[in-house]
Every structure is written in structure tokens, then in C-alpha cells.
Amino acid sequence: MWNRIFPLIYERYLAKQIYLSFIFILIALVSLFVFFDFIAEVNDTNNTYTFLLAFATVIFKIPSRIVEIMPIAALIGAIYVCANLAAQSEYTILRVAGLQPIKALQTLIKVAIPIAIATLVMSEFVGPIAETISKNIRVSALNAGIEKLDFKSGAWIKDKRRDEDGNGKIKEGTRYINVGSFENTSGVKGFRMYEFDEKNRLINIRIANSVTFINANQWQLNNVTETHFKETNDANRLDPSFNTEIKKSPSEIITTEVNPQLLGVLLIKPDRMSLLDLFSYINHLRDNKQDYQRYAIAFWKKLIYPFTVLVMLALALPFAYLQTRSGGIGYKVFGGIMLGISFQLFNSLFSHLGLLAEWPSLVSAITPATIYFILALIGISWVSKT
Template sequence: MRTVRRLLYRDVFGAVSFVMLGFLSLFFFVDFVDDLDRMNRVGAGAAQAAWLSLLKVPGNVYELAPFAILIGTIYSLARLAQSSEFTILRTAGLGPGRALGLLASLALMFAALTFVIGDYIAPLTGREAMVARARNAGAAVSESGAWLKDKLSTPAGEWSYSVHVQRARAGGLLEQIRIFEFDAQGGLVTRLSAQSAKVSNIGVWTLEGVSATQWRQTGSPLLSLAPGKEAAPAARPGTGPAPAGLVEHRLAQLPWHSSLTLGVVTAAVLPAANMSTLELYRYTEHLSAQEQSAQAHNIQFWRKAFYPIACMVMVALALPFAYLHGRAGGISLKVFGGIMLGISFVLINNLAGHLGLLKNWTPWAVAAAPSLFYMGISLAAFGWLVRYR
């Protein structure tokens, strides 16, 4: 059995690696041409474009893993069937159960490798690519902006905050921040804007260039650490004296203690593709705690959690091809059929995600349904071929 395992694993790994290398070469070329045009515009050159394209390789490996595994495994098993090697193995005692067990172990290896790349390597290189591109272009890492919510309970009552971050730069620097503070009755207490902010891992925001307008001078946690609290009501240029009770503050720096840690803010301003499964989970928990809609990120979290299982599904889909006779279509036809299966899996997976978001379906069921459906198809086909062919 050790010899059979070595034969199958070496053949399948070789085929999958060959297919993956072909896909990566194509994607690298496309990314390089795209990045070369962008880098030439800012005077960075071809070397920087090649570096950016290399940083995208782990992300491409993660995205392409199920396709490469499916096509490579089909090619390997179909070739073994066409050359009668798999038939000889079956005659020597490789029954359906043992074949399924061998490929299941191989599928677990593929799933573990995909998980490591998708949760540790791809997010790191993806963020580094965004930072390097922004650094060369002199632009922000993210210009899309994000809204966040926070709550704080004090002896004086409960306070809620709506925070808007306009852009994020390299090194965790945020720019153009607006913070709105509300009391327990929903009344606006403080409106604050800051030119920039640094956020720590424990949720301490160091706001720079702060301009704050306070409607009530007592009880506000947001300005509790602000110097100059004794300032009198300020007059706004061109409008005459400020209304009674209205106080404006101009502060060079202001610390703000919040539950919005660096990880939460990063998750809000960066694409979900550059987040690990744990980061997605923490962000969905934060959204739920703040009573915000978390359906989209919940679906993304479960899809990422089940993504390594898709690699196991792809191996299961390839197994029936080993039991087809060599005359039942050539290898190219079987590989083409595998490509069509992979494309249909992606289409149904994406369709399920959109329908789950529109219909508010259970996120884990939305993410698991396509994989379970195709796993059922593969096992049914495998059982039918073993029984009747």
C-alpha cells in the first residue's frame, strides 16, 4: 500500500503542480503588464512592477487552488486509467474504499496547504502589495472610506459613537476622521474632526489636528482627556457669537479610548480578500455587538472557512474519472469536462452568496451548500461507476 500511495501521490502532486504553474505564469504575466503601466506612470519602473506581481502570487495560488487541484487530479487519474495502470492497481487489490481513503488523505493535505496560504501568507503579501503600490504612487492604501460604530458605558450613562474614516495610509495611519458622539437618548453631544489618527492594538486612538464642537460641557467621555476644557463658548467667524452652551475646541492632540482596535479598523477599510478567517470572525463579532448588519461579512467568513473543503470536493469530483475506461473519451475531453465542472462550481458558489445576502439566509448554510451538493454528486457518480461499470 505504501508503494501505491507513493505512486498516486507523486503523480497527482506532479500534475497539480504543473497545472498551477501554468495558471500562475499566465496570471503573473497579466498582473505584470497591468502593474508595469501603473508603475511607469509614477516613474517606479519594471523592477517594482515585477515585485508587485510577485506579491500577488500567494493570493493567486489561493484563488486557483481548487481549479488546479481538480484539473490536475482529473488529468492524473485519467492518464492512469488510459494507460491501464489504475486497472492493474484495482486488480492487485486497490478496492473502491481504499482508493477513496487514499485520495481523501491527499485531499486533506491540499486543504491544509490551502488554509495556510489563504490565512497567513496571502493576506500578508496582499497588504504589502497595497502598501507598496500606494507608496510608489504617493497615494493612500484605501480611499473608499468606512463607517464604524462604538459604544461606551459609564456611570453617567451609555454613549454611542459613529466614526467615519476617509482614507488609510501605510503604517496604520488614518486621515480625515470624523467622530459623532451621542447620549443614551440619541442626542448629538459632540462632533469631532481630526486630520489624522494612529490606532493601537488595544484601541487607543491618538488624534492629531482636532477640531471639536461640544453641545453639552458635562459628561462627555470623548473630550474627558482634552486639555483646555475650561474654554469659554467660542464665536465662529462670520456668524457672530456661538449659541449658549456651545463650546468649540482646537486641540493639537487628543487620545481616545475605544473598542475599535487596529484590527477592526483595518478590516473595515481594507478589502475582505486581504483578511484572514480569524480577522473576519472578529470583525463580524464587532458588527453584531454594535447592532450593525453583518450578513455580508458573515457569508464571507463562512465561505473562507469552507474554502479549503472545496479542495477536498475537487478531489472527490476527480475520482470517478479513474473508473472510466480509456476508450470513454480521451484525456483532453475529460480535462475539459473537469474545467466545466469547476466553472459551474464557482458560478453556483457565487450565486448562493448573492442569494444568501438578498434573502438573508443562514450564512454557514449558504457557504456550505455548494460544496455539499457537489460532494454528493461526486460520491453518487463514484458509487454508480463502481457498481455498474
């Protein structure tokens, strides 16, 4: 398998050196982040949230950290290898033997593909699962399993209106669901539902102390208070009159388009979500005519992000053409670190610019990688001629 992917001797040599450097740097950077994450968690420890639970919380965050670090670790590792080859004149020998820049770039792209696939797997499958476990450990220890929301008003999500009993076919109008806090995946606390008809008139308010998820589309409301509004005189729109009916019940079952996964999305940063969850939430926002630009940009960034490893290794190739027989490797590695940090900052900057300027989400996500890849090609062309 190894010989099939890298059939030439110099390809196997480069791949081995880059992978070893990449793994070493990845372990070093992850260890550094784990240390700082643990220091941050220690501040919240108490009788229930012990040091062991805090450490477990940090450990399950590692896959997400690995995803964040992989492209930078690949860049630093590749720069170190290329600079080392240049310092020892090994790359000069390869050039004399007929290694053209385009062939070297193709080799680095082949080296990058397994790292990109590993990044995609970690980002899509391992990372979200581990992030959920980490959050559940922390929430269970600190808040008795209740996830408190950042906003005082709780979380708001738009839904489709149904009959007066909360079931039946979808009708014209809108529902707005408000929840105060989450109890892991079993239900929510502090539930409110506001229903508006096709003329945007408030017709019903449901308030429940708690909600239990029966299945993906059915919720059981507990200790429910319903307030129905019926307009009795619409002749004067400036002075309408209403009849109000209040109804209380111990429990009530409603049908909704909002499933627990969609509610869970409100607790997770878009870049930590899986592509499937992002796609599902984007469709929900689009169906309800809500702004989904932020999540669309996050979707495309997450899809493109693993392949930025290819860009990072392309950026490392020009360093092989800079001849430094004595020293200089440290400066190149430092330059690689700065290059990687600048890419991350530029990537975040374009996300915000895309939101402000309302650019197409794909353009906002792919522009930074495209610009840096063009810079890599310009750098390779320039140094290969000097």
C-alpha cells in the first residue's frame, strides 16, 4: 500500500520525514492546548465537578483541538523538513537529479491527502461525538444535567403552525418556541410557544414547566397553561377587541418540526457541528424563511477546511529552495508558524466580511484558501528561478 501511494524512493523519503515531523508537532501543540484547557477548567471545580471530571472534560475536547491544529502542524512539519533538506543540500541533489517544482508539488499533495482525510474524519465523526460527551460530563457535574443558555431570554427557534391542539396538518402562520434550559437530550425546562395566524395576529400562547421528548417530532408538555386569543371586532384596526380563554392541563402532546438535534445546535458553535447537523439546520432556517448565512459559511468552511492541508504543504515547498547551509531552520519554522496563524486569522476575517457584505457563502469560505494557494504557486515559481 505504501509503495503504491509513493512508488518513487524520494517520495517515500519525503513522506516519511513529513509524517514524522507532523505527528511530533501535533502531539506537542495538542499537549499545550490540553494544559491550558485544563487550567481553565480547574477554576470551575467544586465538590461535584472534581479534578478528575475536569480532566475527562478536557480529554474529550482533544479531537476538536486536533482538527483545529492539523493544518498548522502539517505546515510547520513540512517547512521543517524542506528547510532541513535545503540546509543539508539534499534537495539540491534532488533538483540536479531532475526533480521539477511541479513534480515536487504533486508529491506534497499526495502526502497531504491522507492528512486531509484524517482531518475530515475527525471533524465529521469523532469530534462532534467527543464534544457532546465532554459537554455532558461538565453539565451533569455542574448543573445537574441542565444546560443553561447564554441569553437571559433563553433560546428561540421558529416552527410551523398546526391546529389549535398543537397537532394535525401544517397551516398558514408561524410558531415561535422559546426554551429556558436543556436537560441533556431528555427534554427542556421553561417552555413557551407563541402562535400567529396568517395575518400575523397572536392567537395562542402555551407555557409549560418542562418538556419531555417522546420522539423526533412529538413533545410532551407538562403543567401546561394555554391562553387563546380570539378577535371579536375587526372593524377598527386601531382599536381591536379580543376574547381571552385560559386553559390548564397536567400534560399535553404536540407535534413539531423542531427535533432535539435542532435544539442542540443552539448550544454548539457552528464550527464544532457535523456537516449533517449543519445541513439539517440550514434547511430548517431556509424553510422558515430565516437568515442562514452564518451557518452556510460555516458549512462550506467545514467542508473545505480539511483540504487546506494541501494549501499548507504547497506553502512549505518554497522553503526547500532557500539555501541555508548553516542555521536558519529556526527562522523558517518561525516564519511557518506566523504563516499558519495569518491564514487562520484571514480565514476568520473573511467569514465576518462575508456576513457583513452578504457575499455568497461558498465565496466567503473558499477565498482565503484560494489566495494562499496562489501565493504558494507564486512563491514556488519565484524561488525556483533564483
